[in-house]
Amino acid sequence: MKIGFIGLGAMGKPMACNLIAAGYEVHAFDVVEAAVKEMEGKGAIGAATAGELAARVDVIICSLPNAKIVEGVMTGKGSVFDNCKKGTVIIDMSSVAPNSTKAMAQKAAQKGISYIDAPVSGGVSGATAGTLTIMVGADDETFQKVKPVFDVLGKNIYHIGEVGGGDAIKMVNNLLLGCNMAALAEALTLGVKCGLSVETMKEVISVSSGRSYALDAKLEKFIMADQFTGGFAVDLQYKDLGLALEASRDEKVPLPMTAAAVQVYEAARAKGQGREDMSSVVKVWEDLTGAKIRGTGK
Structure with a gap:
């Protein structure tokens, strides 16, 4: 062959x-x-x-x-x-x-x-x-x-x-990943503003119902390390969420959470973070709120 x-x-x-x-x-x-x-x-x-x-x-x-x-x-x-x-x-x-x-x-x-x-x-x-x-x-x-x-x-x-089934399942998987990461960034910001440490949130959420792949893969290795090279780029996650929105129009399925998540990644892209790992969306919330989230594991 x-x-x-x-x-x-x-x-x-x-x-x-x-x-x-x-x-x-x-x-x-x-x-x-x-x-x-x-x-x-x-x-x-x-x-x-x-x-x-x-x-x-x-x-x-x-x-x-x-x-x-x-x-x-x-x-x-x-x-x-x-x-x-x-x-x-x-x-x-x-x-x-x-x-x-x-x-x-x-x-x-x-x-x-x-x-x-x-x-x-x-x-x-x-x-x-x-x-x-x-x-x-x-x-x-x-x-x-x-x-x-x-x-x-x-x-x-x-x-x-x-045919098309592979693209569909990949799209659904990455929709969940993108929304989970955007939600994690928001949750960490709220926790810090409420007086919680990032370390405490990691310890407790890791064994609680809010645990996710985004938390396991992105919090310690990228966010707490303040290191956003490699990984899965903001631009790629933005593209994948766009594919989900394209499919939602074809299939007439409303995706309000996906649409909101797209704007989070759009904000990161506007800040010049398109090539950084998707977890760098946390910087958007740091800038908006003054919360200190990155580098807490150093």
């Missing part, structure tokens, strides 16, 4: 490397030529365009920033769809709205191409270690055909259902 990998960024590059290490013939393309050259040095076969790559391989994996870029790669000039062989499987591991994936799958089907979604959770460390959680939307036959590829890239592989 020859695999094409399009998108050699922070997530795509380590995933492509793991496929090479597993013995697959990997063809690589990215708009950043240096990224392709780097992958050639690791054993990949470079391609000058996405279309050139598509003509050579059996399976194509995409890890791209957003749905607009995915659509351009798939259907634009010299596109993947125009150069694929019939029977090619395209795996989109980007985070996009479910209806975007469904629309692309319909176009692919008209050309005899299988198009499935497989967004991931686990970050760059999970991509490097091959321990990602992968959420797959695909028919049973296609899922079984490419599952060995997923087994190289991830530890927890979930076949969610039909």
Whole structure:
């Protein structure tokens, strides 16, 4: 099985490397030529365009920033769809709205191409270690055909259902994460203003009903350490909440808490924190209230 990998960024590059290490013939393309050259040095076969790559391989994996870029790669000039062989499987591991994936799958089907979604959770460390959680939307036959590829890239592989299902569950998960983090920042601020220490709140909430992944993963390592490099960027969380709002309009589902959380991340972006870890939203509340939350673990 020859695999094409399009998108050699922070997530795509380590995933492509793991496929090479597993013995697959990997063809690589990215708009950043240096990224392709780097992958050639690791054993990949470079391609000058996405279309050139598509003509050579059996399976194509995409890890791209957003749905607009995915659509351009798939259907634009010299596109993947125009150069694929019939029977090619395209795996989109980007985070996009479910209806975007469904629309692309319909176009692919008209050309005899299988198009499935497989967004991931686990970050760059999970991509490097091959321990990602992968959420797959695909028919049973296609899922079984490419599952060995997923087994190289991830530890927890979930076949969610039909195309679009992977994007839907990733979107719901990240909605909860984003709202939980925004709520944690608010709660910490209120607690400090009421005279509580951050250390006390961490100790008590960690064994109480207010405990969350946001508290476990973000409070001590990022907020109390006053260290916001790495992690999951504000810009990415903002994008994922936007996908949820996009889906809510399609499905006519009101999301008032999500809409409020978006404004918290928008405020952080306005302060220039877009590339910082999402937990840096606590700075917004510090500035508004004068509360001292960061650095309490130093």
